[in-house]
Amino acid sequence: MQNHRIAVIAGDGIGPEVTPAARAVLDTVGTRHGIAFRYDEFDWSCKRYLTEGAMMPERGLEMIRQHDAILLGAVGDPGVPDHVSLWGLLIPIRRGFRQYVNLRPIKVFDGVESPLRHAAPGSVDLVVVRENVEGEYSEIGGRLGRGQAEEMAVQEAVFTRQGVTRVVDYAFDLAAQRRSRLTSATKSNGIVHTMPFWDELVAERAAAHQGVVWDSEHIDALCAKVVLEPSRFDVIVASNLFGDILSDLAAAVAGGIGIAPCANLNPQRDFPSMFEPIHGSAPDIAGRGVANPLGAVWTAAMLLDHLGHGEAAAEVEDAIAAVLAGTPVRTPDLGGTAGTEEFTKAVLAALSR
Template sequence: MTAHRIATIPGDGIGREVVPAAQDVLALAGERHGFRLEWTEFDWSCEYYTRTGRMMPADGLDQVAAFDAIFLGAVGYPGVPDHVSLWGLLIPMRRAFAQYVNLRPVRLLRGIESPLRGIEPGDLDFVVVRENNEGEYSEIGGRLYRGTSREMAVQEAVFTRAGVEQVMRYAYNLARTRRGDLASATKSNGIIHTMPFWDELFREIGGDYPDVKTREYHIDALVGLFVLDPRRFDVVVASNLFGDILTDLGAAIVGSIGIAPSANLNPERRHPSMFEPVHGSAPDIAGQGIANPLGQIWSGALMLDHLGHSAAAAEVVDAMEDVLAGGTRTPDLGGTATTAQVTAAVRDALASRPLETGSGR
């Protein structure tokens, strides 16, 4: 039986509730398809930070570097500034392990009503490919004269040819496997250096993909089209900041950020990739047992697909849809079910499905 070593970081808040829920479902998928997930848990979190002054140990990256994947819940908790929790754990992993693609599906699942009028399951099914390591999230900059009338802050956006090209080629190749349509998010009419550079590379690389239809949208128009005409999209490639904002909107138009998954990918597989839901740690509902586990479960399905078990991944998502279509939902989706009830329902739906074949390596 194939075994995969997974570094598990439940993190903070509802992460500690939804990660075990997803592990339960993924373990069943493994049993059905002849592979095993071997979990090693790390307690790195804001609670860890309050004890040690760090979000993870000094050698934390070395500790997880040899794993096949990283499965993250959420980080963030009141009392620890968000930039501390983010830059102390998540971003160092994305960069150290060259996870330069942040892949976020935007898909309306069966059983969920979109807040958009006239949208049915099947109408919304696109993917945002977000550049994950540079762009607007550069560390270059600083603050001067804090607390005075002369106070100032400078943040530099850094776009490199290598960084932009690798994420765009990933997006072009992904579009080839889907409907062959790729949209680019830009703002070259207002940001006069980095965005024209982004546009130039998008067109240059597009010359190698004559079979892919391309379109360029200014980000302000693009967010409007996500609401007014989302059916037009197949694959969208965007910079770090633009991709982050677009995918939160994408989660909203498919029902809830609680179901939205993401994958931080090192496509060359030289380093572990990391899988996490888009939602945060939600301290306002932590401990109540009502967190939606579907975002974490769906992120786990992305992990299974990355590990070579595509049929198992598809079955997990199908089981989620069966549960939603049957009306079992947590409060964020208008239901009354608990985290445990939704998890049990997904397990039952998965167990009752005919076994698919072709799960890959």
């Protein structure tokens, strides 16, 4: 029996509703494969911020440093500014644990209708590799003259040779394991310093990955091409901001952000990695029991794969595909009437067969 200790941060909104689905899937597939999970729950959230003035304790990172992985539900509440909740929880974990790869797989499943008539099931299967700890989301900057006519705000982007090189190498290695095609997102025609630097490093690292065919696309044209030709892409590597925007766009192409998973990876495994669906806290439907747990379940598959249980991870993905292709069970965001619990039970049934 293999044992794993998982830190669970259910968070806000629909997070506490979809996280149990991921846990149920982990326990079910784990039983068959001789894997046991111990869950330590942490109440870190906007609710905690409103009562205690902080999203997590001052020693929060130390409390979860020894866990094998972190399972996150969602973060965000209308009563707390987004920059407060993000910089109070997610970003400290990502940066403190050097989770410099944000991995977001996208595919059109049989049984899920893409808003694009030409995005047929099986034709769209790509991965966005987003740089996750620097780039445009830096802490360098500030505000001057608040409330005055000359008020100004300065935000500095930070791109380092180490930061760009390591995420680009990861993306090239991933492409070599898939269909050996990589696209780099840039904007070097308008952003005159950081993006040419990014381009130079991508070209430099490409020389060490000659089995991968690669190209570079300006982010505005790339967004259009992901909509017009989504089947063309395999692995897309992008900076923090560009990858964030692009992965949500690609998830919408695949049928909706409710189905999309995400992994925040420390590839060297010096620290725990964090796994989360990308749909956010969705406060408009929180508490109604209709949230789509598919993103959280697919996230659980990514967690399994990262922990070395590739066969178990594949079984979870197969169960998702079986429910979507072979049953009418759908949550409202996918055009159905099923609730979170009903959809979860359908996945568990498929997983048990």
